[in-house]
Structure formats: structure tokens, C-alpha cells
Amino acid sequence: MAEVKLFRTWSSPFALRIVWALKLKDVQYDTIFEDLSNKSPLLLQYNPVHKKVPVLVHNGKSVAESFVILEYIEETWKQNPLLSEDPHERAAARCWAKFGDEKVLPSIWEAFKSEGKEQEEGIVKAKENLKYLEEELKGKKFFGGEHIGFADIALGWLAEYENVFEEVTSMRVIAEEEFPLLSEWKRTFSDAPIIKENWPPRDKLVTKFQALREANLLKKVPK
């Protein structure tokens, strides 16, 4: 019998991608929660290069890096495909996923970590990236079209974590008036079965990210 294990933390948005993909394909798996301040020997054995989560272990063989894991899941369990069969659409989905991690995520995180004028400037930068996502959603329910696809899973953290960041700092990046399609996508994605059932608890996320933000702001105080 196939044995699938997922090493993750309870709060990591990267790990959620894997949870969603496995559940959307109805793949049974065990979860091992990691404490990143005290990494287990197993984790270090399965991901010696980066020592990070998430890591998927399938029949004893490990795969690391969330997008690499998603592609592996897609190729191993072919039901409910996350990628189109059309090579151009596949390439586009991969590009949006990459854009999300290389531009959208860091710009929102930068804005979240800062305050005052720095935060204002950060929000402006984040919005410039989000405009491209808004444009891409024209005429579509999800980035994947009618159904949740690879790009939705890659960007899905936005649907909840942006709300968390707003609760912590009252910074609003995806405002309804400016980003009507993205706002709608956040709701639709968040409410989809499987996605809805698997968000980490909101209050715990707020507490955690509040602490992270405060720690970051303290670091910036000149000594």
C-alpha cells in the first residue's frame, strides 16, 4: 500500500498548498508537524539541502520545495488534474505561481513587516504586483478557469493570510474597489470545499503573525 507522509508546520502557507493538492486528489496521507526551532532528525534526513518544510515522503522517498511537490503530486495521482493538458496553459500557470512567490508574496510580506511611511510605500509596491493578478482573472472564476488549478493553489494563501495581515496591522492591500475580481476570487476560493475545511485557526494565525511583526519591528529599532 502506498505510504504518504507530509512534514509541515501548522501555519505555513507553503504546506497548505500540499494539503490542498492531496485532498483535492483524495490521496490519504499522514501529517507530521514540525517545530522549526527543534527540527526532527527525520526532517533533516529527508531534506538535508534546505532543512525546510513542507516535505512529502512517498514510499520512503522524499520530495522538497512546494512547487516541485505539487508537480510530483500532479504526475503521480492523475485524478482531478491541477494543470491543463495544453502546454501553453501549463506554462502560464507555472509562471503565475512563480510570480506569486517571487514578487507578490515578498512585497506583501515587506509591507506587513513595516509601519508608517515604509508600510505605505510597501503597499504601493504590493498593489503594482496585484494589478497583474486582477487582470488575469478577467472572465475567469479561478486562475485555473472553472476549477481550482495550480496557480490558485500557489496563490491561495492570499485568500486567508491577507485577511490575517489586515487584522494584525489594519493594512488593506486587496481593497474591493481597486481589486473587485481578486476580492471575489478570495471569497470563492476560501469557500470552496476542502479549502474551507483546511485553513489553520484564524485566531492562532493572528497571534502568531502579530508576534512575528512585533519581533521584526523591534529588530529595526536603532540601538
Next chain:
Amino acid sequence: MADEVILLDGYVSSFGMRVRVALAEKGIRYEYREEDLRNKSQLLLKMNPIHKKIPVLIHNGKPVCESLIIVQYIDEVWKDKAPLLPSDPYQRAQARFWADFIDKKLYDASRKIWTTKGEEQEAAKKEFIEVLKVLEGELGDKPYFMGERFGFLDIALITFYSWFHAFETLGNFSIEAECPKLISWAKRCLQKESVSKSLADQKKVYEFVVEMKKSLGV
């Protein structure tokens, strides 16, 4: 109907070279257009409005961006010839993982070799060699990264080889002395016409880097 394939590229770009090697491996005819990155063409801005970067592959009018995504695209479209990724999902995952590792670690480390001096440069050289050593370990005694056949991961790394001469000269060190197995692998790859014809001439790369240093004031 014949395929129309255009590649917007920059001669010295290791990312662009990856696409050239992939196209050559598959024997695909295409039109090469050199971009001047200080004066980007309308076509480039239209086809890659978000990043405005090369390489961009335009296949029958539709653009594909990001070098490794383009290489995968090429492998998927022209799938009947010279497969670049292995067929086994776990092997494919390994190839993707290490290609991602190269993109995350090698480029930044290497850039600092020619944009910094003194202690910072020494640290950059050390980091660069460390990354290469990890990759050398992954290669082991295999002829190519995934085994007997040249493929995706070899393509991801070999194109940086054309910059080694520039790094060695400007950093005053020998990469071969530190990573002899990796250099053997590189020379093996260069015996393939798809690679030797696609890689930029290392002297031209060096001249380019010297000019970049002047214009950046580093």
C-alpha cells in the same frame, strides 16, 4: 501548418542559453532575435509585460516566459524527440528540485564575484564554490545528472559554464581546482553540438562582464 518559433534572447544570458540548448536538442528551427536590454523592443515589452526580461519563447504568436518553464514547455510540445525530463515522476521531481536549487543559489553567489571586492568577494567565491560542490556531490560518478542521458538538469547548469572564465579571471581562482568532476562533466556536455553551438563564447562573456562593471561602477 509550420510552427513559428521566435526566441527573444541575450547572447550572454545563461538563462537564454538554456532555451537555445533545449531547442537544439529537439532540432527545432526558430528565429533568434537579440535584445538590447538597455533598449528593449516593443515585442519584448508586449510579450513579457510583467518582467520585461529575456528569454521569451514566442510559439505561433503566444509567449512563454522564464527559462526553466520554457524548457519544460519545449519538452512537452515536442515530446517525440530527445526527452529532456525523465519519465518517472520521482526522477522528474529530483531534476526540478536541483534546477530550482541552481536558480536560488548559483546566480546570486556568482554575481557577487564580479560586482564586489576584497572580503565581500572572498565570501562570494566561497559561497559559489560551496554551491558547486553540492552539485558535484549530486552528480557523483554519473556521466550526466540524471544518469546516462543528457537532460533538463544538465541544461539548467551547463549554461553557467560560459561565465566560469570571467569568474575565474575577475575572482582570481580556479574552479577546476575546486570542482574537477564538475568541469569534466561540463566538457562532456560541450562535446554535444546542441551545447557547444548554444553556449556563448567565454571570451565574449568576459568582455561583456568587464563592460558591465564599468557601467555599474563596480
